[in-house]
Amino acid sequence: MHSIIKTSFAAIVAAGITATSAQADAHALSGDLVIFSDMSNPAPRAVMEGMVERFGEMHPELNIELTVIDREAYKTQIRNFLTADAPDVANWYAANRMLPYVEAGLFEDVSDMWEGQMSEELASTKGAMTIDGKQYGVPYTYYQWGVYYRKDLMEQFGLSEPTTWEEEKANCQTYLDNGIKCYTIGTKFLWTAGGWFDYLNMRTNGYDYHAALTAGQEKWDSEKTRATFANWRELIDMGAFIDNHQTYSWQEAMPFMVNGEAASYLMGNFSVAAFREGGLDDSKLDFYQFPEITAGIPKGEDAPTDTFHIPSGAKNKENAKAFLEFVVSADNQTLINNGENLGQLPVNALSSVDDDKFLNEGFAMLSNDAPGGIAQFFDRDAPAEMAAVAMEGFQEFMLFPDNLDDILARLDAAAVDIYAE
Amino acid sequence: MFPNPIEKQSRGVQISYQALLPVVLIAWLLPLLAVMxxxxxxxxxxxxxxxxGLPDTLEGFKNYGKVFFESDMPKYLWNSVRITVPTVIGCMILSSMTGFALGVYKFRANLWIFFMFVAGNFVPFQILMVPVRDLTVDLDMYNTVRGLVLFHVAFQTGFCTLFMRNFIRALPFELIEAARVEGIAEWRIFWYVVLPLMKPALAALAVLIFTFIWNDYFWAIVLTQGSETQPVTAGITSxxxxFRAAYHLMSAGSIVAALPPVAMFFLMQKHFIAGLTLGAVK
Incomplete structure (x- = not known):
């Protein structure tokens, strides 16, 4: 017993010495670090706890306190704790979702961290972390969107992955002629229609126009936006989407594709796990980038990014910055995003991706084939109220395309109030 | 007497009754059957x-196994116990005393105090959400089992007092007078005379409050968060x-969460039905 106490005491002393000596190199940290996280589902939670453990091993003197809050509850509580009793590090989302907190001065400007190397390694999401030329947080994971399709059906009809709008429509016509719907979708909760609008608008008018539109700098009733809806209407008039999609959630729309009644699904990469559960292995399920519509426009992609921020009210900002640097390091991002953990994509370009067909294709696409820019998804890019009104409009358009004039007028009217604030 | 017993109705009415009953029963139970x-x-x-349709494969063991061994369900169940049992005990203790005071002693404000307890039952509890939440935050009891128990005890005591007071009123007052004549201290009257007579009421009330609190969802999500404190009703949503809802696990979890109150009902059926009518008759 004595010897155990002695050894552990010696270990503590030794750790203390190494810590102090290392502190001279400004590496080892001491004091407190309070982290609030919304990574509450089992796998993300394990990732978060793992990161804290590894960071704690690097800095034995540091007293880290991690609080994991249910992901949905977190969304309402963040307003509360950022103003009342701020932690040192908090989870949140990129782009417009962080704008209210940045404008209220609740997130710390971390532009100094982004100088130099980090901007290169995290180039793909720098835009999403930037507001008025300053960065307000760091990303830790994202995932791609794209068209997931039944490879076996495509082969059966002798088709190939489309790269242009004409090919996309031609493929679709073949499916329809054989009694198969081209796309499954469930618009009950609206956001799936937002995904379609994102892609159609980014391909028709380009990323910059799309970003300006969601930021309230462009009118909805314009020739450009109308062109987007005209392209959408071509598919609707063909009958490309499954019937009664307004009654399904995204999950409830999956059986159509699993049972071969629909050929593809414009969706995020999180759908792959569910498809595999439903028996679609890699010989039956594949992925392609949403095809080009207007020739020559640089392709933009949706890749919702989850982030870490330092609240302005944080008490241990130096420790918090060190943690953020640890989070974005290539090694850490490789580890936390692999198939056993988050199963998503690392943001750091120097990270490696797990051996998974969809993760590899997505990583290559976002790193190399998205020169237009990375969008965060409609309901993260547009302000919450605008997103709600607009996505309702998208759903209505998919069911009653003739109402377009009405819908656009309504969106412009709503935009006047929403962006004026 | 209305309604007329079925046996006394015409043959046609009897047949249609017998035919409709199973249909209505199945329709009534359909949601529950679906969850099962x-x-x-x-x-x-x-x-x-x-x-x-029929299950592709029978995964009952796997699903329930996951609920018990790979999720936080046991923790949530234990939280439910930690919340429900102290609440039941707290309510019993407080309301037997308030019921005794209001039922036995005649003092001027008696009726008004009693009305206040009763009135508390008529406040729709949803409107208390924000003030109660702020209060628990200020008292540093937000997200603690303690905070939830205290609130439940405070809120349920109103109903329990109504129940107990009426029950004690119905006891023969001569028993208490006889004890007083013997010169027995008031607290001993409470303890040795009234409390033993209240046993059926206590049992009925305990069963009733147990089900109320176990099934509470509203306050569970308002006052607590996470697997350390939330009861099973809130835990099912975990x-x-x-990105995805695990319907199969949620269903299995719901069944598990529903078992204790159901078991309670069958074990204490007699008291439960007594409890539903007891407060009403004076």
């Missing part, structure tokens, strides 16, 4: 759209992942 069916289905059934 879902709880033994594999996840792939939901991805492939086989909602109502099977909703960030």
């Amino acid at each position: 069916l879902f709880s033994i289905k594999p996840e792939s059934d939901f991805v492939s759209g086989n909602y109502w 099977f909703n992942a960030q």
Whole structure:
């Protein structure tokens, strides 16, 4: 017993010495670090706890306190704790979702961290972390969107992955002629229609126009936006989407594709796990980038990014910055995003991706084939109220395309109030 | 007497009654049957759209196994116990005393105090959400089992007092007078005379409050968060992942969560029905 106490005491002393000596190199940290996280589902939670453990091993003197809050509850509580009793590090989302907190001065400007190397390694999401030329947080994971399709059906009809709008429509016509719907979708909760609008608008008018539109700098009733809806209407008039999609959630729309009644699904990469559960292995399920519509426009992609921020009210900002640097390091991002953990994509370009067909294709696409820019998804890019009104409009358009004039007028009217604030 | 017993009705009415009864019964139980069916289905059934058909494979053991061994369900169940049992005990203690005071002693404000307890029952509890939440935050009891128990005790005591007071009123007052003549201290009268007579009421009330608190969802999500403190009713939603809802596990979890109150009902059926009518008759 004595010897155990002695050894552990010696270990503590030794750790203390190494810590102090290392502190001279400004590496080892001491004091407190309070982290609030919304990574509450089992796998993300394990990732978060793992990161804290590894960071704690690097800095034995540091007293880290991690609080994991249910992901949905977190969304309402963040307003509360950022103003009342701020932690040192908090989870949140990129782009417009962080704008209210940045404008209220609740997130710390971390532009100094982004100088130099980090901007290169995290180039793909720098835009999403930037507001008025300053960065307000760091990303830790994202995932791609794209068209997931039944490879076996495509082969059966002798088709190939489309790269242009004409090919996309031609493929679709073949499916329809054989009694198969081209796309499954469930618009009950609206956001799936937002995904379609994102892609159609980014391909028709380009990323910059799309970003300006969601930021309230462009009118909805314009020739450009109308062109987007005209392209959408071509598919609707063909009958490309499954019937009664307004009654399904995204999950409830999956059986159509699993049972071969629909050929593809414009969706995020999180759908792959569910498809595999439903028996679609890699010989039956594949992925392609949403095809080009207007020739020559640089392709933009949706890749919702989850982030870490330092609240302005944080008490241990130096420790918090060190943690953020640890989070974005290539090694850490490789580890936390692999198939056993988050199963998503690392943001750091120097990270490696797990051996998974969809993760590899997505990583290559976002790193190399998205020169237009990375969008965060409609309901993260547009302000919450605008997103709600607009996505309702998208759903209505998919069911009653003739109402377009009405819908656009309504969106412009709503935009006047929403962006004026 | 109205309604007329079925046996005394015409043959036609009897037949249609007998034919309709099973139909209505099944329609009534359909949601519950669906949950039971879902709880033994594999996840792939939901991805492939086989909602109502026979399960592709029987995964009952796997689903319930996951609920018990790979999720936070046991923790949530234990939280429910930690919340429900102290609340029941606290309510019993407080309301037997308030009921005794209001039922036995005649003092000027008696009726008004009693009305206040009763009036508390008529406040729709949803409107208390924000003030109670702020109060628990200020008292540093937000997200603690303690905070939830205290609130439940405070809120349920109103109903329990009504119940107990009326029950004590119905006891023969001569017993208490006889004890007083013997010169027995008031607290001993409470302890040795009244309390033993209240046993049926206590049992009925305990069963009733147990079910109320066990099934509470509203206050559980308002005052607590996370697996350290939330009861099982709120914990079921934790099977909703960030992107997907695990219907099969949620169903299995719901069945598990519903078992204790159901078991309680069957074990204490006599008291339960007594409890529903006891407060009403004076």
